[in-house]
Amino acid sequence: RVWRWGHKAMLRWLDETCSSSNTSMLKATGSGWQVSRARLYVAPATWRMSTYRHARHMSTGAAGREARHERPHARAEVQGKFQGRTGLFGIKGLERPQDFPKQAQEAADKIANLRERVISGRAEMAAKQMLILMDEISDSLCLVIDAAELCRSVHADSAWKENAMLAYEMLGDVISQLNSDEQLYRALDVCVKHRVGADFNEEDKRMAWSLREDFERGGVHLDEAGRQEVIELQARASALLYEFTCDQYDEAEPSLVIPAHLADVLPTWMKRTMTSDGATAVNLSQDSLQALLQVIPDEEVRKAAYLSYHQHQPRVRTLEQLLHVRQLIAHKMNFSSFADYAISGKMAASPRIVEDFLHHLSDQLKPRARQEVEILKKQKQHYQALEDGSSHEIFPWDFPFYSLVARSPQHELACKLIRNFLPLSRVLQGIGMLLENTFGISMRAVELGEGEGWSTEVKKFELTLSESLNDEQVLKFPTDDKGLLGILYLDLIKRPGKFGGAAHFTIQCGRMMEDGQYRPPVLALVGNFSPPAQLQEPLLSFGELEMLLHEFGHALHSIVGRTRYQHLSGTRISMDVVEIPSTLMEYFAWDPDFIQSFAKHYVTGESIPFS
Known part of the structure; x- marks a missing residue:
């Protein structure tokens, strides 16, 4: 069992895996539009492969080996690096809702300048420098658009959501223009065909070919009118998919009145809309529908709920429009179907x-x-x-x-009983011990800065190298200059207006900076656990434990991945393989040693029994 290997054996396995099999993973890296597990597909990913659901590549190749830092001696130094950061998600300058469009415009201006540098200097510029500038373009986009995606999914304030959406749309237009920029493509094409020399390591080659393939999938080979048509179609497809997957329609959600005699079986969070006569009006979403279908004994009520949701005209209309627009994109790109194009x-x-x-x-x-x-x-x-x-x-x-x-x-x-042994705080302690004992990573809770959080339920953790690692192992996991591997926000409690389900969001990708320091990733895990009545802390089901471990697998992938380029960072790999680390992490839920290491009754403190 992995739990019994200990972290040294696991680190050897990770190093061998990342230095061999991940090379083949990189071959599959192409464009993809994803949103961690909920999957909001957006514009073609030449310049951005989104958070969710989302999913990226881990490498400890040359870029990782070149970044070797001394191990920190004072853990307090780590927090000091971030004490000066203010604003939502710890982003400097993101202090008010209006700052989102401002940062989007600043990013667009910076991207325009970087683009001009690439085009004007393509004749004399070193090929590797061109890749670095193109990755800087990608990074400038992602730092704003990834934060906007998370904000519009989880923030409770409508003003923040609206401005995040505005920033998202502003940069979505920039993405579409970049993906079909013929001059950038020609510059990159020359780089790939004629100037890939001995100074290119394997990661540089993958970066160059990945960008080139993404351009071609974005329609750069079409004439100007064709490129503009593809841009408009892709923008339309992105908006339609967001509407469909997140139930975001102009019209009101379908609703259903649950009779008073069925009220007792409803989950607590549904009873907030109970009327004076005891009936309950329920707005039908993916989450509420599933909950109703599980507990309502009356078949006619279940049928009404099911058909009301799936036959809701805005939902049906949006799906039909999305399928039509996708087919137009495929035909424009000379594919027989959107499935051929996507695969x-x-x-x-x-x-x-x-x-x-x-x-x-x-x-x-x-x-x-x-x-x-x-x-x-x-x-x-x-x-x-x-x-x-x-x-x-x-x-x-x-x-x-x-x-x-x-x-x-x-x-x-x-x-029902197993929940009593899985209070959320104990589960997080168990995951912390798992990271420490198996991967040599310490997870420590820290205070949120002023304006950094978006809900009172949000928790912040710093992940650092464990003190138990020896110097040889430390060199294989480059950190920033203070020993930080990454920042992780946890937003796991259900609340109104929040994205449903569970997801891994990237706020900031890891990458190698020009000064040789590694910039750690900043991530957020989002869940929707419901606290039981009169208990402030959620008690997890076994399935919810598996789900949380799954999302931690995505986070761990991003945390330990080390690439020079943010375009290849963390979970930014092919959708074929992105779920492998997260699925493997689920298996710890079935390991008795792991469960017994933390599972205790939330009242008595008794350890979970095993027959």
Whole structure:
């Protein structure tokens, strides 16, 4: 078990993996538009591959080996580096909502100057210097647009959200223009074809080819009218996808009135909208729909909720428009379908390979699936006291409810009891011990600066090298000059107006600076845990524990990844492989040694029992 390896063995494994197999991962790096797990696909990613869901590359190649720093002697020095930072997310100058558009304009002006330097100096400029300037363009964009994406997803203040959206749209236009900039493409093309010499290491080569491929996917080969059309189509597709995935429509959300006699089964957070007669008006979103389908015993109410959400006309209309715009993009780019366009440059290579895999997987699962459907049918027949011959077909709105009913009482009791041993604070302590013992990384809570947070529930952590590491191991994990590996914000409590689900956001990518120092990444993990009634701290289910470990896997990927270029930083790798580190992290939830290291009853302090 990994937990029993200890951090030294794990560090050896990471070093071997990153120096060998990650080279092949880089080959798959191409354009991609992602938003950590919720996936908001935005403009083509020549200059930006977004946070979520989001996902990037880890490297300890030449760039990492060149950055060797002394280990810090005073942990207090680490915090001192950031004490002067003010503003939202610790970003200097981001103190008011109006600062977002201001920073977007400053970024756009800086990008214009960098672009001019590349174009005017392309004849004499060293190839590696050109890559550095192009990465500076990418970094200037990401520092603002990634922060804007997080803000519009989690901030409780509408003014902050609106200004973040404005900044996002301003830079979205800049991205589209850059992705189809023929002069930049020609400069890069000359660099790749004729001036890649002995001074280029493997990472430099991957950076050059990745940028070139992204340009070509952005339509740079088209004439001016064609490029402009692609820009407009991509902007439209980005806006439509955001509307669809986040339920952000001009029209009101669909709603459903839950009768008073069903109120007792509703989650606590839904009862806030209870009327005087005991009925509850519920706005239907992805989260609320799933919750209703699990607990409402009345089939007609479940059916009404399911159909109201999925047949909501703004939702259907947005999806149809998105599919149409995507098909136009694919045809403009000379692909037969958007699936062909989206999969090009990925490890899967073609939609046919993906389809074959899914059909093969489906064939393997069908026998078991049929057995489970029969179990659900019997549960429905028994639950509704249907006579033999009566219809007990399982409909889409039945699966969540009868899946819970079909579980044994002992199983349900165990699921409820396990929460008592997984208070969020204990879980975070356990993850901290895991990072320390297995990866040699210390996670320490620190105070938020003035204006740095966006909700009272937000917590801030600094991740540094463990004191238990020896000097040889420290050299393989370059940090900033104070020993900092990265900053991590945790925003894990459900609240109104917040992005639903769970996600890993990048606020600042790691990269090598011109002075030879490594700039650590700044990240945010977002969740939606609901505290039980009269308890301020959430008690996690086993599934929520897995989810939190999954998102920590994304964060760890970004924290320990070391690249010269921010364009290749952290989780910025192909979507084919981005979920590997996060999925591997989930396996710790099944390790008894790990669970027993922290799981204690939130009242008695008793350790979790194992049979």
